[in-house]
Structure formats: C-alpha cells, structure tokens
Amino acid sequence: MSGGVRLEFDDLAKRFDLRVVFRAVSGAAEPGEVLAITGPNGSGKSTLLTILCGLLRATRGTVRYLLSDGGAEIPRELWRKQLGIVAPSMSLYENLDALENLRFLALVRGMRQSEARCRECLESVGLDPARSTIVRGFSTGMHQRLKIAQAILHDPPVLFLDEPGSNLDPAGQDWLEELVADQREHGKTVVLATNDRREMEWGTRRVALPG
Amino acid sequence: MNDLLGIMLVTLIIWAGLFAYVYRVDRKVRRLEMEDL
Amino acid sequence: MWRFLAEAGAVFTKDLRTEFRTRVALNALGLFAITTLAAVSYTIGPYRIAENDRPFLLAALLWIVIFFAAMAGLDRTFVKEEDTHTAPLLRLSAEPLVVWAGKLLFNFVLLDVLMAILVPLYMVLMGFRVASTAGFLLVLVAGGYTLAVTTTMVAAIIARAMTRGALFSVLSLPLLLPLLIFLIQGTRAAVEGSAEGISDSLRAVVSLGGVMTVVSVVLFPVVWNE
Amino acid sequence: MGTVLRWVLFVWMAVIIWAAFYYAPAASGFQGQSSRIVFFHVPTAWVATLAFLVSCIASIRYLRSRDPKEDIRASVAGALGLTFAILATVTGSIFARIMWGSYWNWDPRETSITFLLLIYAAYFALRAAIADPERRATMSAVYAILAFVTVPFLVFVVPRIYWSLHPDTIINTQGRIKMDSRMFQVLMGSLVGFTGVFSWLYSLECRVEGIRRRRQHEVL
Numbered sequence: 288m289s290g291g292v293r294l295e296f297d298d299l300a301k302r303f304d305l306r307v308v309f310r311a312v313s314g315a316a317e318p319g320e321v322l323a324i325t326g327p328n329g330s331g332k333s334t335l336l337t338i339l340c341g342l343l344r345a346t347r348g349t350v351r352y353l354l355s356d357g358g359a360e361i362p363r364e365l366w367r368k369q370l371g372i373v374a375p376s377m378s379l380y381e382n383l384d385a386l387e388n389l390r391f392l393a394l395v396r397g398m399r400q401s402e403a404r405c406r407e408c409l410e411s412v413g414l415d416p417a418r419s420t421i422v423r424g425f426s427t428g429m430h431q432r433l434k435i436a437q438a439i440l441h442d443p444p445v446l447f448l449d450e451p452g453s454n455l456d457p458a459g460q461d462w463l464e465e466l467v468a469d470q471r472e473h474g475k476t477v478v479l480a481t482n483d484r485r486e487m488e489w490g491t492r493r494v495a496l497p498g
Numbered sequence: 499m500n501d502l503l504g505i506m507l508v509t510l511i512i513w514a515g516l517f518a519y520v521y522r523v524d525r526k527v528r529r530l531e532m533e534d535l
Numbered sequence: 536m537w538r539f540l541a542e543a544g545a546v547f548t549k550d551l552r553t554e555f556r557t558r559v560a561l562n563a564l565g566l567f568a569i570t571t572l573a574a575v576s577y578t579i580g581p582y583r584i585a586e587n588d589r590p591f592l593l594a595a596l597l598w599i600v601i602f603f604a605a606m607a608g609l610d611r612t613f614v615k616e617e618d619t620h621t622a623p624l625l626r627l628s629a630e631p632l633v634v635w636a637g638k639l640l641f642n643f644v645l646l647d648v649l650m651a652i653l654v655p656l657y658m659v660l661m662g663f664r665v666a667s668t669a670g671f672l673l674v675l676v677a678g679g680y681t682l683a684v685t686t687t688m689v690a691a692i693i694a695r696a697m698t699r700g701a702l703f704s705v706l707s708l709p710l711l712l713p714l715l716i717f718l719i720q721g722t723r724a725a726v727e728g729s730a731e732g733i734s735d736s737l738r739a740v741v742s743l744g745g746v747m748t749v750v751s752v753v754l755f756p757v758v759w760n761e
Numbered sequence: 762m763g764t765v766l767r768w769v770l771f772v773w774m775a776v777i778i779w780a781a782f783y784y785a786p787a788a789s790g791f792q793g794q795s796s797r798i799v800f801f802h803v804p805t806a807w808v809a810t811l812a813f814l815v816s817c818i819a820s821i822r823y824l825r826s827r828d829p830k831e832d833i834r835a836s837v838a839g840a841l842g843l844t845f846a847i848l849a850t851v852t853g854s855i856f857a858r859i860m861w862g863s864y865w866n867w868d869p870r871e872t873s874i875t876f877l878l879l880i881y882a883a884y885f886a887l888r889a890a891i892a893d894p895e896r897r898a899t900m901s902a903v904y905a906i907l908a909f910v911t912v913p914f915l916v917f918v919v920p921r922i923y924w925s926l927h928p929d930t931i932i933n934t935q936g937r938i939k940m941d942s943r944m945f946q947v948l949m950g951s952l953v954g955f956t957g958v959f960s961w962l963y964s965l966e967c968r969v970e971g972i973r974r975r976r977q978h979e980v981l
Contacts (some may be wrong), residue, residue: 303893304892304893304894305977326609337623340627341627342623342626342627344895367626367627367628370627372624372627374623376620376623377620377621377623377624378619378620378621378624379620379621379624380549380619380621382552382555382556382557383549383552383553387549387552391545391549392624392628394541394542395542395545395546395625395628395629395630395633396628396629397542421556437624461714461723502783502794503782505781506778506781506782506783508773509778509782510778510779511867513770513774513775513778514775516965517771517774520961520962520965521767521963523969524767524965525959527965527968527969527972528971531968531972534972534975581803600778627894646980651908688907689904689907692900692903692904693890694885694886695886695891695900696890696900697890697891697892698890699890702886702887702890705882705883705886706883706886706887707877708879708883709879709880709883709908709911710907710911711912712876712879712915713911713914713915714914720796726980739914743911746914747907747910747911747960750907750910754903754906754907756826757899757903758899758900758903759899761895761896
C-alpha cells in the first residue's frame with residue numbers, strides 16, 4: 288500500500304434499545320501509530336471496534352477513512368479492502384484446516400496467486416502449513432495465531448486488534464509485540480482495544496471509554 | 499321486515515360506538531402531541 | 536466477471552467442503568424427505584388413490600415432500616455462519632453478491648442431490664410414472680432453482696434474527712405458494728405428457744425464478760450488510 | 762384528517778349502513794337478504810390489499826431513506842392490513858356459506874385474501890423475532906418487498922388453479938353475482954367509506970406510534 292490510511296471518528300454513540308453503551312466518543316488513528324482503546328469490561332471497547340470496522344451502525348456520529356496523502360475519503364464499500372481485524376467475536380471456519388481458511392479468505396478478498404502469501408503468513412505466526420488438522424482441533428492459542436495470520440494476509444493499511452494477546456503464551460506475546468512494532472514501521476495504522484497493562488504500553492495515543 | 503330493521507339498528511349502534519371510541523383516542527393523541535412540542 | 540465467478544466458486548466450495556465433512560444440511564434434508572416419503576407411501580400408497588385422480592395427487596404429494604424437506608435444511612448455510620461467528624469475517628472479506636451467488640449455488644446443488652435421491656424412490660414407492668421424462672426433468676430443475684433462490688433470500692433474513700425456530704418455514708411458505716401450484720401443474724402435465732401444460736408451468740416457474748433473482752440481487756446486499 | 766372530515770365520514774358510513782339494508786335490493790339467487798354481506802365483505806378485502814400496497818411502498822422508502830417514520834408507516838399499515846384481512850376472511854367464509862353452502866372452498870377471492878393473511882402473519886412473526894429496532898425495520902422492509910413481488914403471481918395463478926384444482930366442484934360458474942345499478946352505487950360508497958376509515962386509523966396509529974417511540978427514546 289502506498290501512503291497509509293488515516294482513521295477519524297467523532298461523537299460516536301451506540302445504544303442497544305434502552306442501554307447506552309457509550310456516548311460522544313471521538314478520536315483519530317494515524318499511519319505508523321497505535322491507538323489504544325481502554326476501559327473496564329462492558330465499557331463497549333469491542334462494540335466501538337465493530338463500529339469502526341463498519342460491521343455495526345453507530346446510533347450517532349461518523350467514522351471516516353482518509354488517504355493520508357491527499358486526504359481523500361474512502362467510500363464505505365471499499366473499506367473492507369483496507370481492514371484487517373482480530374477479535375474474539377470473529378472466528379474462522381472450524382471444519383477447514385489453517386491453509387484452507389487462508390486460501391479461502393485470500394480468494395474472496397480478490398488476491399491473485401496467493402498460495403505463497405498464505406504459506407508465508409502461516410509460518411510467520413508459527414503455524415506449520417503442512418499440518419492439515421481442522422481448526423476445531425486447534426488449541427485456543429493456535430486459533431488466535433491463525434486469526435492474526437488472516438488479519439495480515441492481505442497486508443491491510445488499517446489493523447484492528449481486540450484483545451490480541453489473549454490465549455497467547457509468553458513467547459507468543461513477545462512475538463505479537465514485534466508484529467505490532469513491525470506493522471507500525473510499515474506505516475500501518477493500528478487500533479488496539481485491550482485491558483492488558485503490557486499491551487497498553489504499545490499505544491502511542493489513547494482513547495479511554497468510561498465504565 | 500322488522501328483523502332487517504333490527505340488524506340495521508345494531509350495526510348503526512356498533513358503528514356509533516366505534517366512532518366515539520376512536521374519536522376519543524384521537525382527541526387524547528392530539529393532547530399528547532401538544533405536550534411533546 | 537471472471538473474478539466474480541471465481542470468488543463465488545470459492546464460497547461454494549467452502550460450503551461444499553464444510554457440508555461434506557459435517558453433512559448437517561444433507562442429513563436434515565435427506566432424513567426428513569425419506570421419513571415423510573415412507574409415511575406417505577405407507578399410509579396412502581399408489582393403490583388407494585382412484586385412477587383418474589392419480590396424476591394430480593401424486594404430483595402434489597411429491598412437491599409437498601420436497602418443499603418440506605427443503606424447509607428442514609436450506610437455511611443451514613446462513614444460520615451456521617451466524618452461529619459459529621464466521622459471518623463477520625466473511626462480511627469483511629467478500630462482496631455481498633459473491634456470498635449470495637455461492638450460497639445460492641450451494642442450496643441449488645443441495646436440492647438437486649435431494650431430488651436425485653428422492654424422485655426415483657418416490658416413483659418406485661408410489662408407482663409414479665411419467666409420460667414425458669424430459670418435461671418432468673425440466674420442471675424439476677426449474678422448480679429446484681426457483682425454490683433455491685427464494686429460500687436463500689429468506690434464509691439470509693432469518694439468519695440475522697435472534698429467535699429462529701420455525702421462522703424459516705413461516706416466512707418461506709407464503710412466498711412459495713404460487714411456485715408450489717405451478718410445479719404441481721407442471722408435474723401433472725408431465726405425467727399426462729401434455730407438452731402444452733408443461734410449457735405453461737415452465738414459463739411461470741422460470742419467470743417467478745427470474746423475478747426472485749432480480750429482487751435478490753438488489754435486496755441481498757441490504758440484508759447481508761445490515 | 763380535519764375534524765369536519767371525521768364527522769363527514771361518520772355520516773357517510775351511517776348512510777352506507779342504511780343503504781346496504783334498505784336502498785339496495787336483495788341480490789337474486791340468494792336465500793333472502795343474506796347477500797347484503799357483500800357490502801361489508803368486499804370493502805374489507807379491498808382495504809386489506811390497499812394496506813399491503815401502502816406497507817410495501819413505505820418499506821421501499823425506508824430502505825432508501827432509512828427514516829424510522831417510514832418503518833412506522835410500514836408496520837402500522839401492516840397491522841391494519843392484518844386486521845382487515847382477518848375481517849375479510851371471516852366475512853368471506855360467511856359469504857361463501859350463503860353463496861355455495863360451504864364455509865370454505867378455495868374460491869379465487871378467498872385464496873388471495875388467505876395468501877395475504879399468511880404474508881401479514883409471517884411479516885409480524887419476523888418483526889417479533891428481531892430485537893434491534895433498526896435491523897427489525899430493514900429485515901421486515903425486505904420481506905414486505907419479497908412478498909409484494911410474489912402477489913402478482915398468485916393473482917394470475919388464482920383463476921387457473923380455480924379450474925384445474927377443482928374441475929369437478931359444481932359451483933356457480935360465473936363467480937360474480939349480477940349487480941344492478943343501485944347495489945353497485947352502495948358498494949362503491951361502502952368502498953369509499955371503508956377507505957376513509959382505514960386512512961383515519963392509519964394516520965392516527967402512526968401518530969400514536971410516533972409518540973411511543975419518541976417517549977421511549979428520551980434516554981439518548
């Protein structure tokens with residue numbers, strides 16, 4: 288991806304029938320930066336992330352993606368090509384094995400000759416492409432690593448990480464820290480929702496959601 | 499003839515009753531709308 | 536256009552592979568069809584129906600069995616995506632119409648497999664003989680497509696509803712009533728071999744399928760991205 | 762609906778009721794006066810169809826504008842349509858009982874109304890199954906349009922199935938009772954009257970629903 292993509296959201300509010308999850312949340316995420324979203328459980332971190340990636344409509348407020356060089360706004364239909372997301376509420380196909388999952392996602396994302404890229408992603412997250420056990424047989428740690436692999440598969444300029452370190456062993460968490468640092472160097476925009484003290488340190492900018 | 503008359507009168511009464519009820523609801527709704535503005 | 540077919544094909548093969556490994560939908564469809572058929576043939580059987588009523592009644596019974604079998608399994612492909620939380624990722628990765636085309640093809644193939652098993656069995660058990668087999672096959676395939684395109688759209692709607700239960704058949708059946716009537720007539724015409732009757736019903740089924748396809752292409756993205 | 766209009770509607774309907782019993786002659790070929798139900802059965806069927814049309818147009822407008830008011834209109838039209846469809850089915854079966862001696866025999870008109878009843882029932886089953894107001898509005902709007910597309914197929918199917926499914930039933934073939942001019946005037950008057958009642962109830966209930974939703978959403 289040439290220049291990075293800037294994410295801007297202001298006065299976001301979300302209400303499920305009568306329960307107001309959050310109100311008047313604003314912020315921005317720049318390429319090469321990590322926006323950390325913190326807040327106690329139930330403060331709506333995951334809901335905010337779901338809204339930011341366009342899967343949920345906000346009751347009020349706007350979300351905009353702008354090309355950092357030129358500031359042109361990217362229309363909603365094209366968002367999906369700009370996003371990679373790792374979230375507990377989003378899982379992969381349990382009846383397919385790791386490689387089949389990635390091949391499928393690469394194909395529907397319109398990536399050409401993606402075989403090499405799929406294998407490379409698998410190896411980079413520490414999964415062996417040759418193993419053909421289906422995802423249902425994966426440990427939660429392996430499942431989490433595969434989720435991260437699919438998020439960076441199409442090299443998206445914007446990366447959403449919702450509690451990415453959960454279920455990862457200490458080695459995995461170190462590797463995750465390197466990954467985030469590496470993404471930042473490549474001018475990617477990272478949005479991180481977490482309560483993990485260590486992960487919060489990676490944030491260059493912070494949005495705290497009230498309880 | 500009188501049973502036809504009977505049915506007609508009953509229908510008229512039902513219609514009048516319905517109209518009164520709906521009219522009252524209409525009045526009440528107008529008052530509620532005034533309150534809201 | 537080629538890219539669209541490749542991506543839709545990917546969704547189709549993904550569903551096919553999942554179905555092949557779990558056989559959830561096929562079991563639901565097959566089991567339902569076989570048990571209904573057994574009940575029908577055991578209780579009614581070919582000989583209790585008067586000779587001249589036979590073409591119509593056997594045609595009606597055939598399609599009722601197929602329709603209710605469809606109600607048992609055709610919503611699986613969407614409901615499973617929502618239940619296993621794989622839908623969000625698919626929503627973010629694929630174009631809505633690619634998902635629609637892939638899933639439609641999956642439901643259509645599923646129905647064809649069901650009919651391929653059920654119809655011969657029905658012919659044997661119920662003594663159902665058809666004068667023009669070609670006409671009958673056309674009615675089956677056209678009916679299968681229109682049934683698939685309608686149920687795919689309804690499945691996409693109910694997959695987003697929380698409490699599902701019998702919602703799928705409650706919503707689908709009113710939409711399928713005209714189709715059921717067209718297909719019964721077409722099948723009866725096939726039994727009697729009246730080409731004119733077959734072409735009448737085929738025209739109706741195909742136009743209904745066409746309308747449903749056009750409406751689905753417009754409305755599916757609205758439902759999928761909601 | 763200005764106040765004057767409401768009173769005009771009241772008087773109009775009262776006149777229609779009187780006319781249905783005294784002004785119009787009893788139709789020939791019936792047992793006595795029972796044919797007069799036609800003045801009440803046909804309008805309810807007409808209003809049920811009209812309400813379905815209104816509901817579908819509001820649904821299309823909702824999908825374009827995503828304006829909650831359109832969703833209110835669609836659901837209110839649907840609710841009224843369901844009520845009138847039930848009324849039409851009940852009066853229809855009484856009507857069939859008089860005309861052909863059996864409460865139900867899939868007469869073409871009955872099939873269309875029953876079909877409409879099924880659609881309304883499904884529409885509200887769907888609305889009840891979805892909690893989130895916005896998603897409920899979108900999904901029910903989509904379903905209303907899907908059903909709307911299917912109706913013409915049934916309207917064209919109905920005459921054909923009438924003959925092919927029941928070729929052997931000996932029902933009065935012309936299916937339409939002969940209307941002399943006075944009966945026709947009363948029927949038209951009744952149609953106008955019922956449409957007036959429908960539009961009044963429709964606008965009233967839209968306002969009620971508007972207030973209820975406004976009250977409910979005070980929180981944000």
